[in-house]
Amino acid sequence: MNRKSSLSTWRRVSESKLFLPSVALALILLFDLFLIPGFFKVEVKGGGLYGNLIDILRNGACMMLLAIGMTLVVATGGVDLSVGAVMAIAASVAAIMMNPVIIGVKLPPNLMRFINDPYFTYSPLWEVIVVTLLVCTLCGLWNGFLVSYMRIQPMVATLILMIAGRGIAQLITNGVRIQIFYEPYAYLGKGMLLVPFPLYIVAAFYLVAWLLTRRTAIGMFIESVGINPRSTSLSGVDDRKIKLFAYAFCGLCAGMAGIIASANIKTSDANQIGLTYEMDAILAAVLGGTLVGVGGRFSLLASMIGALVMQATTTSMYALGVPANAVTAIKALVVVVVIVLYSEQVRGFFARFSTQKGS
Amino acid sequence: MAEANGSIVIMQGISKTFPGVQALENVDFDLRRGEIHALVGENGAGKSTLIKILTGVERPDRGKVFLEGREVVIRSPQHAQELGISPVYQEINLCLNLTVAENILIGRQRSGRIDWKEMNAKAREFLRRLDIDIDVTRPLGSYSVAIQQMVAIVRALEIASAKVLVLDEPTSSLDAHETAQLFDVMRKLKSQGVGIIFITHFIDQVYEVSDRITVLRNGNLVGTYATSSIPRLELITKMVGRTLAELEEMAKTKLETSKHIKGEALLQAKGVGRLGAIEPFDLELHSGEVVGLAGLLGSGRTEMAQLLFGVDKPDSGRIVFAGREIHTFSPLASIKRGIGLCPEDRKEDGIVPDLTVRENIVLAMQASRGWLRYLSPQQQYEIAERFIKLLNIVTPSPDQPVKNLSGGNQQKVILARWLATNPQVLILDEPTRGIDVGAKAEIQKLVLSLAEEGKACVFISSELDEVMRTSHRIVVLRDRKKVAEFSGEVNGYQLMQSIAGSVS
Numbered sequence: 001m002n003r004k005s006s007l008s009t010w011r012r013v014s015e016s017k018l019f020l021p022s023v024a025l026a027l028i029l030l031f032d033l034f035l036i037p038g039f040f041k042v043e044v045k046g047g048g049l050y051g052n053l054i055d056i057l058r059n060g061a062c063m064m065l066l067a068i069g070m071t072l073v074v075a076t077g078g079v080d081l082s083v084g085a086v087m088a089i090a091a092s093v094a095a096i097m098m099n100p101v102i103i104g105v106k107l108p109p110n111l112m113r114f115i116n117d118p119y120f121t122y123s124p125l126w127e128v129i130v131v132t133l134l135v136c137t138l139c140g141l142w143n144g145f146l147v148s149y150m151r152i153q154p155m156v157a158t159l160i161l162m163i164a165g166r167g168i169a170q171l172i173t174n175g176v177r178i179q180i181f182y183e184p185y186a187y188l189g190k191g192m193l194l195v196p197f198p199l200y201i202v203a204a205f206y207l208v209a210w211l212l213t214r215r216t217a218i219g220m221f222i223e224s225v226g227i228n229p230r231s232t233s234l235s236g237v238d239d240r241k242i243k244l245f246a247y248a249f250c251g252l253c254a255g256m257a258g259i260i261a262s263a264n265i266k267t268s269d270a271n272q273i274g275l276t277y278e279m280d281a282i283l284a285a286v287l288g289g290t291l292v293g294v295g296g297r298f299s300l301l302a303s304m305i306g307a308l309v310m311q312a313t314t315t316s317m318y319a320l321g322v323p324a325n326a327v328t329a330i331k332a333l334v335v336v337v338v339i340v341l342y343s344e345q346v347r348g349f350f351a352r353f354s355t356q357k358g359s
Numbered sequence: 360m361a362e363a364n365g366s367i368v369i370m371q372g373i374s375k376t377f378p379g380v381q382a383l384e385n386v387d388f389d390l391r392r393g394e395i396h397a398l399v400g401e402n403g404a405g406k407s408t409l410i411k412i413l414t415g416v417e418r419p420d421r422g423k424v425f426l427e428g429r430e431v432v433i434r435s436p437q438h439a440q441e442l443g444i445s446p447v448y449q450e451i452n453l454c455l456n457l458t459v460a461e462n463i464l465i466g467r468q469r470s471g472r473i474d475w476k477e478m479n480a481k482a483r484e485f486l487r488r489l490d491i492d493i494d495v496t497r498p499l500g501s502y503s504v505a506i507q508q509m510v511a512i513v514r515a516l517e518i519a520s521a522k523v524l525v526l527d528e529p530t531s532s533l534d535a536h537e538t539a540q541l542f543d544v545m546r547k548l549k550s551q552g553v554g555i556i557f558i559t560h561f562i563d564q565v566y567e568v569s570d571r572i573t574v575l576r577n578g579n580l581v582g583t584y585a586t587s588s589i590p591r592l593e594l595i596t597k598m599v600g601r602t603l604a605e606l607e608e609m610a611k612t613k614l615e616t617s618k619h620i621k622g623e624a625l626l627q628a629k630g631v632g633r634l635g636a637i638e639p640f641d642l643e644l645h646s647g648e649v650v651g652l653a654g655l656l657g658s659g660r661t662e663m664a665q666l667l668f669g670v671d672k673p674d675s676g677r678i679v680f681a682g683r684e685i686h687t688f689s690p691l692a693s694i695k696r697g698i699g700l701c702p703e704d705r706k707e708d709g710i711v712p713d714l715t716v717r718e719n720i721v722l723a724m725q726a727s728r729g730w731l732r733y734l735s736p737q738q739q740y741e742i743a744e745r746f747i748k749l750l751n752i753v754t755p756s757p758d759q760p761v762k763n764l765s766g767g768n769q770q771k772v773i774l775a776r777w778l779a780t781n782p783q784v785l786i787l788d789e790p791t792r793g794i795d796v797g798a799k800a801e802i803q804k805l806v807l808s809l810a811e812e813g814k815a816c817v818f819i820s821s822e823l824d825e826v827m828r829t830s831h832r833i834v835v836l837r838d839r840k841k842v843a844e845f846s847g848e849v850n851g852y853q854l855m856q857s858i859a860g861s862v863s
Contacts, residue, residue, distance in 0.1 A: 217730040236691040237727035
């Protein structure tokens, strides 16, 4: 009796979408524990925490945001390759709004004096954030429009913005990398409020996404559209609007990630910000158990853990002294292992294993 | 013992459990060389599971399989094919855009080079052996489903030199002529010593073509009988496990319910048509009435249903619903108005396989409420449980993914989805296709009881007797055109004639 119930608990745990990404994360941290001395050291400095673990969370914040948006898109059966480019657009828009001098906007002399002052900004912070996020949501809407109303394959439709996005970002700043001096903006990325400030933003976005998908019908519609778009639309769900929403939300998340990334490096670098992040974000969603190209069931939390797996791998490799160029190869290895664990064969093996134990 | 009888396959004491379901319990089955063995039973009786075990898709929990006297463990579908056991599934796994020859022989060439001439010649020869003479260089998609079916059979035979052929519902989408064609092929194969397992819901066909019949019920073996020795009624009784007095009862109910039909039309179509789909037609639906649509496959039944539901926009005529003309055509608009369409293709247009039974049931209702007015999980469970009880849906729980249910139960889930929207007009396109006698009777009864509640139902079916049993009025379609309308007592012969279009 007791054994039976513990078995079913085991099965529930092992079949949960959180199981595999959590195991992967634990394995990576275990690896760090044995091979990298001092990896887990967390220091308290000036009211905040520092250390490798904190770095993973701080740098993983962008990835977690992207993973949230990407998960919804992937769940509809699509994919968004443009999130990295949209991050670059976000950085450029935000930078230009705080410091428009660079594109030749003439400020009155009394304002020009303050241009290098760490507390000067041309537009107030809330305006910078709102406009940036709006622009990025528009980018997402564009993707969604191409995919759902123009019926272009998601891979192709988002490839357009992936290629064009960095060009647009360059155009916005006239090809110049804008330094960001404004401290409150930098706080969005570098700030420390017990834990790194970006984590609060991630938490807020997760909460919004969770409420939207699990406390309204959108989550079910998204999954249903991904699994069987025809029967879903015959049931009265407008699959085009659902996809439009998913891509728009993905754009919004990418915008926020772009703000954090540019705040972290205090510059709008259209060529570097978010480079190849789209791949990591897709992989995070995959690690979270969302099926790329098929869609369907998704778990936001699992994808966020997937994002941390990607980030933890990167951080660990840097801590080990692996050169930056080789890190991608290691990441690929981690992904391959987890994907193999996801395959039908291995799942079937585990299922048989646990039933044999039970009988 | 059985080799003496010439058995190719013997399955002994097969048991299989799925989470929450005992699919098979100690079932014996044997197939002889050169026989057509019908496997019949209600949905969820275990036919598919038995076949899946034989073809290596599933492994039995207990039991043994002997092939030509030797015990075998069938590890995978590939392994089954190597052993000479070939399934031809309901959904044909062929590529419609490739030519017939390619479909038959692809994957067979050893070297990288393809000799097209030789390939076409071979394919032609294989087909000719079964007396099928078609142009093998044309894409498979340009041929009828029956031909596609036979190409699948030829592929199974030639690729795997199959000794055992499994035909799972091969006739469900064939018309009478095509079915006869297929049966000829089956008989020919039989004479060549191939053992054929034939799964079907059509009792007529069982008697027409099979030598022996094995009946399964609720995962148990009821028995194996020589076809010539078991009368039809007895067979049905064995399949259903109860008498079919209900069927006769229905004729009475139908007569009674016809009193409740309202005079004025609830839905009125005037000259509604769509180019390439269906020619302009007039149709009236009244509250409390079941209107049957009869006609051959491709006669325009489905197209008519889709126009009425608003999947497609008509390019002529007008539709008036409850006194108001309809201008917006979309499934959502129709659902909100109170029109429902239970689509023909359960797999493609009906179920959402990975979602749970509960989610599948509430989907259309939630869609009509919009995304913000979310049905709480508690409300969802209440609705799901109500319909599970009402329609006798067999499922371990409302949280079961709907793909784990048997075909008939999936169909009921979709019915539940539409009933939950509380429609005034419900269009049912082939609601009984591919499901068993018992479930069919249940659905027919349900349709009549819906009419009794004052709904207008449109009932589409390929089975004429079913249409005649359930409908107060029958509309006949032929070649994408409405050709006749019958009401009152319908003469079957007349109906047949108008469907066929000519006196044969």
